Amino acid sequence: MARKVVITGLGATTPIGGDVPTMWKNALKGVSGARTLEDDWVEQYSLPVTFAARVSTPATDVLSRVEAKRMDPSTQFAVVASREAWADSGLAESDVDHDRLAVSFATGIGGVWTLLDAWDTLREKGPRRVLPMTVPMLMPNGPAAAVSLDLGARAGAHTPVSACASGTEALHQGLELIRSGKADIVVVGGAEAAIHPMPLASFASMQALSKRNDDPERASRPYDRDRDGFVMGEGAGALVLEAEEHAQARGARIYAELAGTAVTADAYHITAPDPEGLGATRALKAALFDARAHAEDVVHVNAHATSTPVGDKPEYTALKSALGAHVDNVAVSATKSQTGHLLGASGAVEAVMTAMAVYTRQAPATINLDNQDPEIPLDVVTSARNLPAGDIVALNNSFGFGGHNAVVALRNH
Numbered sequence: 001m002a003r004k005v006v007i008t009g010l011g012a013t014t015p016i017g018g019d020v021p022t023m024w025k026n027a028l029k030g031v032s033g034a035r036t037l038e039d040d041w042v043e044q045y046s047l048p049v050t051f052a053a054r055v056s057t058p059a060t061d062v063l064s065r066v067e068a069k070r071m072d073p074s075t076q077f078a079v080v081a082s083r084e085a086w087a088d089s090g091l092a093e094s095d096v097d098h099d100r101l102a103v104s105f106a107t108g109i110g111g112v113w114t115l116l117d118a119w120d121t122l123r124e125k126g127p128r129r130v131l132p133m134t135v136p137m138l139m140p141n142g143p144a145a146a147v148s149l150d151l152g153a154r155a156g157a158h159t160p161v162s163a164c165a166s167g168t169e170a171l172h173q174g175l176e177l178i179r180s181g182k183a184d185i186v187v188v189g190g191a192e193a194a195i196h197p198m199p200l201a202s203f204a205s206m207q208a209l210s211k212r213n214d215d216p217e218r219a220s221r222p223y224d225r226d227r228d229g230f231v232m233g234e235g236a237g238a239l240v241l242e243a244e245e246h247a248q249a250r251g252a253r254i255y256a257e258l259a260g261t262a263v264t265a266d267a268y269h270i271t272a273p274d275p276e277g278l279g280a281t282r283a284l285k286a287a288l289f290d291a292r293a294h295a296e297d298v299v300h301v302n303a304h305a306t307s308t309p310v311g312d313k314p315e316y317t318a319l320k321s322a323l324g325a326h327v328d329n330v331a332v333s334a335t336k337s338q339t340g341h342l343l344g345a346s347g348a349v350e351a352v353m354t355a356m357a358v359y360t361r362q363a364p365a366t367i368n369l370d371n372q373d374p375e376i377p378l379d380v381v382t383s384a385r386n387l388p389a390g391d392i393v394a395l396n397n398s399f400g401f402g403g404h405n406a407v408v409a410l411r412n413h
Contacts, residue, residue, distance in 0.1 A: 002179045006413055007255045008247050009089025009240030010352045011081040011189075015233050015339050018057025019084055023349075024356050026338070028384040030365035032217035033339055034231045037195075045197045049209045051216035052195045053233035053340030070133055071146060072111035073193035077236035077345070078143030079150055082187055085238040086151060091185070095250050102155035102183040103148045104173040105238075106166035106190040108344025108400065110140035113196055143191045143236075155183040161344070163400030164304070165263075166190050167237060168347030171408050172261035174241045184246045189238035190348035200232060206271065208308060220341075221368035222305035222334035223312055223376050230306040233340025237348030239355065256358040259393065259411040260291025266403030273311055273399060277318030283405040284322035284395065291409035293393045295323040298330055300363050300387055300394040302354045303378075305334035306341050315397060316376045331385055332378045333357070334366040347398035351408060354396040358410050361387040 010020045015033025017023030033053040042050050059076035060068045068076055082105070114137040121129050136142060141159040148157035156177070160169035167190025174186035203209045210229040212219035220231040247254055264286065266279035273280070288295065304315055320327050335353055342349055357363050363381045372380065387394075391412060398406045 004244035005175050005178045005241050005258045006244050006247050007239050007258055007355050008242050008252045009085040010255060010355060011084030011088060011238040012236065012349055012352050013055050013057060013059065013077050013080045014235040014349055015053035015056055018055065020352060027335055027353060027364035028362060030367045030383065031338055032367060033233065034216040034219055036216055041197045045201065047197060047200055047204065049200055049204045049211055050213045051219065053231050054195060055235045072114040072137045072142055074107055074111055074191045075137070075142045075146045077193060078105055078189060078191035079146050081189055081236035081238035082147045082150065085187065085240050089240040090252060096185065098152045098154045100155055100184040101151065101153040102177050102186045103144050103153045104158040104160065104170040104186060104188045105144035105147050106160040106170040106344050106348065107140050107143055108161065108163045108166045108192055109194045109199065111138035111142055112194050112199060114138040116196065116198060147187060151187060153187065162404040163402055164341070164343055164346055165398040165400035165404035165406040166344035166347065167349070168351065168396065168398035168406035168408055169263055170348060171239065171258060171351055172263050172406060175258050175261050178241060178243050184243050186241045187238060188241055188348070189236060190345040191236035192343040192345040193234050194343055195232055195234050203232065210307065218368045220307045220337045222307045222337050222366060223372055223378065223380055224369050225371045225373045227307045227309060227312065229308055230336065231340035233342040235342050235349060236345050237352045239348070239351060254413045255355045256410040257413045258408065259293065260287045260409040262286030262290060262407050264405045266405065268403050271401050273314045275314055277314040277321065279403060279405045280315060280318035280399060281321040283407040284318055287395065287407040287409045291393065291411065293409060293411070295326045297393040298323060298326070298395060299392045300357055301330055301332045302350045302357070302396045303332050303334050304397045304399045306336055313376055315399070316378055328379060330379060331363045331381050331387065333364045333381045335364055337367045347396065347406060351396050354394050354410055357387065358392065358394050358412050363387055
């Protein structure tokens with residue numbers, strides 16, 4: 001029988017909290033992290049979208065000046081979140097065989113700030129002024145490498161890159177590394193720092209971003225009839241996964257069991273989801289099968305729910321197909337309404353929230369749902385709600401450009 005995998009540590013830096021306790025408190029309260037951007041480049045480039053959801057605590061307030069200077073912002077976020085998760089796990093040096101410790105830390109875009117700043121420097125000041133650390137800072141595996149170096153993880157440092165499904169795929173990979181016996185502990189997560197004029201302009205050009213410049217805090221409105229796009233966010237989430245026997249041997253606190261995962265592909269379109277949600281349906285069913293769970297076991301879903309006109313409905317179609325009539329009994333939270341869309345970090349941050357939901361038996365709030373789309377008749381949690389006692393399963397969905405679908409199933413432990 002496959003080894004059971006449990007979650008023993010959580011970390012995050014997000015637009016609604018610079019650590020997990022703060023983020024979770026605000027997620028239950030229904031706080032928005034979206035704000036008007038005050039950077040000079042917003043006016044310089046005449047950006048059509050002038051707001052985003054930045055981290056509430058700058059990484060430079062947490063890291064030393066020397067550390068921060070050698071890291072792209074995405075890597076800074078990864079290190080901040082992973083250090084919190086590691087400390088939260090209570091792992092001591094005597095508990096760790098570093099040859100059995102791995103990392104799977106994802107990103108969707110990578111070091112875009114480093115790359116484009118270096119290009120500006122090259123054009124304006126010449127090649128001698130380009131920093132020698134530019135390539136290590138811009139490479140997408142920078143966050144995973146930095147976390148591996150920080151923790152001494154020698155069983156592998158992996159970097160899933162699958163757009164907005166990246167962070168969830170990191171959990172999938174971590175589960176498989178432990179189940180296969182290749183590691184006893186895996187630090188998994190996702191990081192993104194793409195609030196930069198180029199990605200903002202590109203997403204706005206494809207009509208993916210909300211243009212509610214006059215009301216940023218109410219711009220992200222999943223499932224609302226008037227939703228008009230997502231809000232760009234940034235940050236990181238991290239989780240410590242352990243083999244159950246390893247965690248129990250040291251008396252660790254366990255948030256939840258990572259009971260099952262699944263990854264599929266739509267093979268439909270580079271940006272648009274399959275309107276029938278077929279790939280997402282297969283991922284949901286496969287994650288439940290992997291978890292040895294049934295639709296009736298599911299009490300909570302942290303949905304992908306980006307607030308785009310074309311994205312929210314296929315996810316509902318998939319949930320209905322996978323859960324059947326039981327979908328009406330499931331408490332659905334769309335936390336991007338608060339945090340914005342953290343791209344490659346979103347799945348990891350939402351997995352942290354799902355673990356907290358299972359552990360505390362509370363579902364976080366979905367904000368800005370004034371007029372629910374009648375074509376998406378889910379039971380949406382608009383104010384924090386208690387989850388039932390007993391054995392429960394919660395799902396976390398992530399879907400990304402390229403047709404990537406990733407789902408994780410958590411069970412109380």
